[in-house]
Amino acid sequence: MNEIEGKKRQTVFSWAANTWKTQLLFSTAIALLVMIVLQTLALGFDFDSVGAWFQLWLQNWVNILRNNSGIGIIALGMTFVIISGGIDLAVGSTLVVVGAFVMMLIDSGPKGILLNMGITGVPAYIIAILLGMALGALLGSITGLLITRGKLPPFIATLGTMKIFRSATQHFMQGYTPAVPKSFLSIASLEIGGQLLMPIIYWGILAILLYVISTRTTFGRQVIAVGSNERATKLSGVNVNRVKLRIYSLMGLLVSVSAILQVSRIGSMDYANAGSGYEMDAISAVIVGGTSMAGGKGTIIGTVLGTLIIAVMNNLLNLIGVPPFLREAFKGVIVIGAVLLQKKDDNS
Amino acid sequence: MIVEMQGICKSFGSNNVLKDVNFSLKGGEICALLGENGAGKSTLMNILGGVLPADSGEVFLDGAPVIFETPAESLGAGIAFIHQELNLINDLAVYENMFIGREVKKKNGLLDADYMIRQTQAVFERMGIVMDPKTMVRDLDASYKQIVEISRALMMNASIIIMDEPTSSLVGPEIERVFEMMRNLKVEGVGLVFISHKLKEVMQICDRYTILRDGNMVAEGDISSEVTTDELARYMVGHNVRTTSLQRPSRSTHEVLRVENMSDEKNYREISFSVRAGEILGITGLLGDGRSELFQSIFGAGLDYTGQMYLEGTPIKLHSPTQALDYSIGYLPRNRKENGIIKDMNILENGSIVTWPQYSKFGFINFNYQNQQFDTQVKKLQIKMGRKYDRITSLSGGNQQKVILAKWLSIQPKLLILDNPTQGVDVGAKEEIYDIILNLADEGVAVVVLFSEAQEIIRICDRALVMYHGVIQGEVAGTEMNEHEIMRLATGAQLNY
8 A cells, every 4th residue: 555655656756857857837837836835934824814814915916916017028028039049128118118109199288199189088098009009019120120131139239229219218208297197097007806907917918819829820930940940940931030020029019018007007107217127127037937048949838937936036035024135136046046957957 | 009899788768779789999990880870880989989988898998998987088098089060169270279178388378379380280291281270270171170170189199080970071082181191090000980871982991890780780891892882781771772873764844944044153153954844953063063052042042143043934033932932942951950950849840830821820820731731741751750749859860851851842842952962861761862852753843952972963863963163064964974974074074075
């Protein structure tokens, strides 16, 4: 009897060990699980009832997800960029451009563009959102063109646009603070059951959408092919330049969604600092999620897990009272640790 | 020095790669190590080179048992391993490559370039090689790179040198240059292991042979006048292989491709020829003849060109492979690893990437259709594989090549361009690829096949163009299509009329 049980345990254990070695997603998920357990422990159990504890636990989770939905959405696009062997440093700056543009459109003050055209309320919001997304995609395609037509390395191209976009926005928005109408805020701040869930829902929908694109569409598979062997992909009749252009447009589009969410949550934007560091946060999430910087390997699920690992870790550090300045260091540790672990997997 | 390996066994998991293999080599002798891909040649040499440990068995150097745990230990004992992918750094000079990892410094800590150059020069002189040690490795042709590797081994006082397919990327005079050096080494008393698929070369340069098949040593002996390439090939594959020409009845059909006066001003000039449906046209020449560049341009993946090209009578000009796809032109590139396989994708995806857009709806891939298409090709081409969701890199070279063929066959090409389709493919699989090409031609596909070896041209082509420095030097067909005539044209001589 005992022997059989021992054997069974052995098989489950060896299955786990084997899967750990071969499936990157499995080890990433386990890492997330460990984080969640630690975080739950840190939250403590010192409550009047189980119900009260659960409510706090849930509330904590809603906060984590909401606070990271902006980065989460950008990381989804960054996954495609990095799988294709590229990088986009300009996401934070693109966010500021789109944010400023949308606010100018819906400004309820005397300079409001749509207001002066006599469009207000929901129609104005819809127009502003669509135009904002179009601008995001356009800025992305400019990057894409620099990379494909201009043959610039993605790092250089986006390093340039990063500087240009933010600096230009700061200059042109000097002394002009658009007023975002209260009702616009409901896009992100609509309460469901007393909770601000909208950003989480947007993130969830986009994650599912991008997962489907990545696994089931021609474009999604071509992204992996381009990242794995660009030359062979080109020689297979794939229009590599068009694939790349689409990747960076998609990136811009997702950044614009993130920008609109930020505007509607906060109602304003600090052009100097908003979105700064987003590129590195998004890249970190993608890397921790198992996507290879060398291109060709990566998954959307991994990126969602990676985003959550970093988010839960932040929350954990906060709960156990690690000083704020030290928290970034932990982020660094987790990125390096994740890649070291993935390296080991790769060799076997 | 005498190396002896006795009763070597090695397995990876349940796969027994070497089963009780013996191997020996004396100084001043060149021994060929033959076998198909996967026969265990590399594993055996990796054990000798300290890259892998043996499961059982012993290695003796001059009668004394030794165990090499690292390549450095093996090298220290005088055994150098020159891998097929050369270990040179293109952006450093020859002498810097010779001393890499063992750079000589002056007292002040800076590199002593003069000393290193002199030492390099000394080795070259000893071997009768004319080369400036300050040349950048990037600027050397493939044979000189090989020579630099060998010289480096010599400089480290190697008395046994293992050469893994040293001639696989070389042609004609380059091969002779490496052979010349090998002969000199022999005179100096160095023992050489020559791993190769090219049996003719083995007959030419080697003193002895050892043949492995499925991890067993199946034959060994001296290379004498009684040994024939047929006999060696039979040992390697375990059954008879054809080594002579397959003449097909010629038929007259419509013209598929015609090229007139095509030039790109850099690699090829004034090229004109045509191919008919059901015909196999061979193109050959020595390295630098421009044939690969020519067909890259025809496929839309090369430099811009002047001149005109017609597909079934219609003038066309291709700017990208995507367009070539629309015209039903398929292309199997040379250097499978760089240009052919997409290593992060599975076998199925590698074998169907070309047709994704054709059978996708709203951008969604039709997985049923993809599977059906691929299964048909797997059956037709007899691709041997585990599951189609396995990695492409789990396949042997020949089967990888078939998968790349499969992706092009799925578009039902009118014209198929094959650049060196049997590169890095073992003897048995070569035959299968020849058969596939012949079948395709019988089905009415116009096939253009680029080979660097005359024998291959003679085996399957109906006629062949021989290129020399970017121009078509002549055309051979029928009885004229023999090695002698092809070699004469490839080295620049005019055709006799």
